[in-house]
Amino acid sequence: MNRGSDVGFFVCPYPIFDTRTGSGFDPEPVLLHMPMKRQSPKGRPNIVWAFFSSVKLTVALLIILATASVVGTLIPQTEGVAQFAQGLSPAMLKLFVTLDLFDVYHSLWFRILLGALTANIVICSLDRFPGTWKRFTSRPKPDREKPFQDLAEEQTFVIHHPPADVTERVHDYLADKYRKPRAREVGTERYFYGEKGGYSLFGVYLVHMSVLCILVGGLVGSFLGFEAYVNIVEGQTIDTVVSRKERTPIKLGFGVRCDNFTVDFYENGAPKEYRAEVTFMVDGKRAKQETLLVNHPATFKGVTFYQSNYGTVPGNAVHLSISQQGKAPISMQVEPKTPYPLPGGEGTFSIVDLRSNIMDIGPAAMVSVHPEDGEEINFWIFEYRDRAKKILPGPMLNSPKFNASAYGPYTFVLTGLETRYYTGLQANKDPGVSIVWMGCFFMVIGLFVTFFTFHRRVWVRVSDQGQDLVVSVAGTSSKNPVGLERELNTLARSLEKLLHKDPRI
Amino acid sequence: MINSIILSYTTFIYFLAFFLYLLFMVMGRAGFGRLATLVTLLGLIAQSFAIVFRWIESYQLGIGHAPFSNLYESLIFFTWTIIFLYMIVEWRTKNRTLGTFVTPLAFLAMAYASFSPGISSKIQPLVPALKSNWLISHVITCFFGYAAFGLSFALSLMYLLKQRDTPLRQNLFLRLIPGQAILDELNYQMIVIGFLMLTLGIITGSVWAHSAWGSYWSWDPKETWSLITWLIYASIIHSRLVRGWRGKRIVFLSFIGFCCVLFTYFGVNYLAGLHSYAK
Numbered sequence: 095m096n097r098g099s100d101v102g103f104f105v106c107p108y109p110i111f112d113t114r115t116g117s118g119f120d121p122e123p124v125l126l127h128m129p130m131k132r133q134s135p136k137g138r139p140n141i142v143w144a145f146f147s148s149v150k151l152t153v154a155l156l157i158i159l160a161t162a163s164v165v166g167t168l169i170p171q172t173e174g175v176a177q178f179a180q181g182l183s184p185a186m187l188k189l190f191v192t193l194d195l196f197d198v199y200h201s202l203w204f205r206i207l208l209g210a211l212t213a214n215i216v217i218c219s220l221d222r223f224p225g226t227w228k229r230f231t232s233r234p235k236p237d238r239e240k241p242f243q244d245l246a247e248e249q250t251f252v253i254h255h256p257p258a259d260v261t262e263r264v265h266d267y268l269a270d271k272y273r274k275p276r277a278r279e280v281g282t283e284r285y286f287y288g289e290k291g292g293y294s295l296f297g298v299y300l301v302h303m304s305v306l307c308i309l310v311g312g313l314v315g316s317f318l319g320f321e322a323y324v325n326i327v328e329g330q331t332i333d334t335v336v337s338r339k340e341r342t343p344i345k346l347g348f349g350v351r352c353d354n355f356t357v358d359f360y361e362n363g364a365p366k367e368y369r370a371e372v373t374f375m376v377d378g379k380r381a382k383q384e385t386l387l388v389n390h391p392a393t394f395k396g397v398t399f400y401q402s403n404y405g406t407v408p409g410n411a412v413h414l415s416i417s418q419q420g421k422a423p424i425s426m427q428v429e430p431k432t433p434y435p436l437p438g439g440e441g442t443f444s445i446v447d448l449r450s451n452i453m454d455i456g457p458a459a460m461v462s463v464h465p466e467d468g469e470e471i472n473f474w475i476f477e478y479r480d481r482a483k484k485i486l487p488g489p490m491l492n493s494p495k496f497n498a499s500a501y502g503p504y505t506f507v508l509t510g511l512e513t514r515y516y517t518g519l520q521a522n523k524d525p526g527v528s529i530v531w532m533g534c535f536f537m538v539i540g541l542f543v544t545f546f547t548f549h550r551r552v553w554v555r556v557s558d559q560g561q562d563l564v565v566s567v568a569g570t571s572s573k574n575p576v577g578l579e580r581e582l583n584t585l586a587r588s589l590e591k592l593l594h595k596d597p598r599i
Numbered sequence: 600m601i602n603s604i605i606l607s608y609t610t611f612i613y614f615l616a617f618f619l620y621l622l623f624m625v626m627g628r629a630g631f632g633r634l635a636t637l638v639t640l641l642g643l644i645a646q647s648f649a650i651v652f653r654w655i656e657s658y659q660l661g662i663g664h665a666p667f668s669n670l671y672e673s674l675i676f677f678t679w680t681i682i683f684l685y686m687i688v689e690w691r692t693k694n695r696t697l698g699t700f701v702t703p704l705a706f707l708a709m710a711y712a713s714f715s716p717g718i719s720s721k722i723q724p725l726v727p728a729l730k731s732n733w734l735i736s737h738v739i740t741c742f743f744g745y746a747a748f749g750l751s752f753a754l755s756l757m758y759l760l761k762q763r764d765t766p767l768r769q770n771l772f773l774r775l776i777p778g779q780a781i782l783d784e785l786n787y788q789m790i791v792i793g794f795l796m797l798t799l800g801i802i803t804g805s806v807w808a809h810s811a812w813g814s815y816w817s818w819d820p821k822e823t824w825s826l827i828t829w830l831i832y833a834s835i836i837h838s839r840l841v842r843g844w845r846g847k848r849i850v851f852l853s854f855i856g857f858c859c860v861l862f863t864y865f866g867v868n869y870l871a872g873l874h875s876y877a878k
């Protein structure tokens with residue numbers, strides 16, 4: 095009954111059962127190696143302690159948390175709430191609001207669930223740690239009989255002409271391959287003990303502590319950090335951002351200037367890259383220069399800036415053409431909010447409002463004419479007049495407010511509008527991030543240790559039977575019985591070889 | 600587009616493999632089993648080449664990126680991981696019965712990718728948010744997780760079927776399935792591998808989200824559903840520690856877990872969110 099030789103390399107780190115033989119497998123739980131105490135450390139039975147140290151509670155909490163999260167993805171959170179709420183009856187709406195169902199993940203009850211999970215983890219760990227520690231530090235007696243019951247046949251072998259130094263050889267071998275080697279002689283029998291992988295007992299604690307670490311990191315972030323945004327026009331410097339949730343301004347304590355913004359497109363018109371060049375300013379002096387791309391944020395004084403959107407605003411140069419019946423039109427470039435004389439000297443005009451895109455028509459400017467005598471006249475002019483005629487309703491088009499010839503004999507034409515980009519940045523501060531990453535790191539290490547390392551104890555019994563020596567190998571493992579069997583086979587074959595080899599010959 | 604041609608052939612190869620595994624279990628002839636393994640391996644190799652070709656082709660088009668960027672490519676990769684993982688399990692356990700339950704998953708995923716009218720097999724350029732080295736590690740870990748959960752699902756099905764097997768009943772198909780204790784243990788091992796991979800997937804996803812959108816966790820539906828899946832599998836791992844929770848209850852939870860995986864993968868596209876590019 096050979097369980098198959100060890101496959102030379104371990105592609106799948108977790109040993110998988112050999113189903114050809116299907117025997118030697120014990121379906122009893124092997125994980126509950128520590129008795130569950132239902133008492134506080136002082137020995138007093140305690141209902142609260144028993145409740146929070148129960149793994150049943152863990153399973154219940156994990157499933158409840160999962161269900162609550164499902165609810166949160168089915169009911170709109172933040173976006174689309176108003177629309178959803180309209181479809182509800184007043185009583186239902188009240189229920190939803192009372193239960194915080196429009197913000198499940200930040201609601202009090204969700205946090206209470208997380209708190210219960212935390213208490214569960216902490217108390218469960220405290221409850222079990224003494225047992226684990228005892229198991230880690232204990233040195234079992236070498237001359238135990240129990241492990242040697244029901245041995246598979248390949249775990250026992252006979253040596254016919256044993257060498258004199260059997261004890262040394264076995265002991266040295268175990269001392270080389272295992273920790274805490276021990277030996278004892280009882281009558282005609284010699285016993286040896288060794289173990290390995292004791293640290294694997296702590297993997298579970300590492301996993302559970304990492305969960306706490308991540309929760310703490312999240313809490314730190316939600317109390318000490320902020321999520322905000324800001325738009326910066328090319329050339330502009332800002333020192334305040336707007337919080338995303340409360341819409342309140344937050345002073346940064348330093349300035350951010352957008353030096354330049356560019357968008358690249360693929361041939362099919364899809365955006366390829368957004369690039370914002372920014373300079374961080376402290377006390378009006380340049381402190382650091384950075385390029386922000388999507389996926390490429392920059393951090394300054396604990397605040398991280400991410401490229402998130404962009405847009406355009408009108409710039410400072412407006413191109414106009416003023417025509418008069420029977421005369422050549424006059425082209426000019428003007429700045430907004432500045433008065434210019436009319437071509438005939440009847441008064442002045444200025445551009446009082448500029449939009450880079452109004453009602454999807456495109457650029458528009460509001461002209462304000464101040465005649466020497468008479469009232470001021472305001473009207474909009476568009477760069478794309480044909481589009482304006484299509485989009486604007488008739489009565490509106492005919493009103494003086496949209497008549498480019500409202501001040502005769504002149505007709506104002508908008509021929510061009512300089513636009514400037516602004517970059518929309520997210521500005522986040524989260525002092526909890528490094529704690530969260532630390533938790534993630536420990537979780538991965540902990541999972542590896544828990545799943546792929548094992549605490550194994552082995553016993554070797556050497557009995558003198560006249561001329562012969564009967565050697566038996568036995569062991570226990572925290573889990574993974576097949577891996578243990580492989581290990582014991584390897585140990586038996588190595589010892590067999592070791593004891594056959596007689597240095598005197 | 601040689602890769603698309605190879606990929607549509609692999610769909611049929613996996614179907615053939617399923618057919619051979621089924622014949623092997625119904626007729627009990629080891630020869631069919633060996634042939635099934637051979638055909639599956641052929642499919643896996645062909646698919647590996649197709650994925651590499653697709654990668655190279657995307658560079659020739661000047662929009663080079665790893666082939667994991669849309670639903671078509673992700674389905675292809677999902678199939679690849681599930682077959683890859685299955686081949687390892689078959690090799691380690693020397694048992695072919697699982698193949699009958701796994702190859703249909705692979706075949707269906709491939710067929711959906713190749714023949715669904717809504718899914719384009721064209722190589723598309725990457726939108727800026729996807730341009731990150733984290734994309735590769737995120738996708739690989741997530742999909743190995745999904746594949747392990749897929750195997751766990753198949754093993755759970757086998758567990759339920761095996762329940763109908765009694766010594767009196769001379770049903771070859773059922774008799775070839777390994778014993779329930781072994782299925783249970785193997786199922787647990789798949790869940791463990793899946794859980795580790797999903798954990799890594801969520802972490803790499805968070806790191807990426809942190810660098811792309813400025814926060815490592817924003818309760819976006821896809822993120823939330825992967826957390827739900829993670830919680831379900833964590834509860835499976837723990838329910839084994841409560842005495843008596845073996846076998847059927849694990850099977851039941853494993854079904855729920857796999858439904859969550861499927862919803863995380865497909866269903867979430869019907870809820871709006873950051874990941875909706877996957878459409």
Ligand code: HEM
Pocket residue numbers: 125127146147148149152211212214215218219222298301302305541544545833836837840
């Ligand atoms: C989301 C949170 C949790 C995660 C990710 C987690 C993860 C794990 C993992 C991976 C194992 C190892 C299972 C194995 O060896 O096969 C484990 C074992 C265990 N967990 Fe948790 N756990 C969590 C919460 C909890 C809580 C709240 C408790 C509180 C009672 C708990 C109690 C235990 C116990 C008692 C074990 C068994 C340890 C042993 O093998 O001796 N876990 N957990």
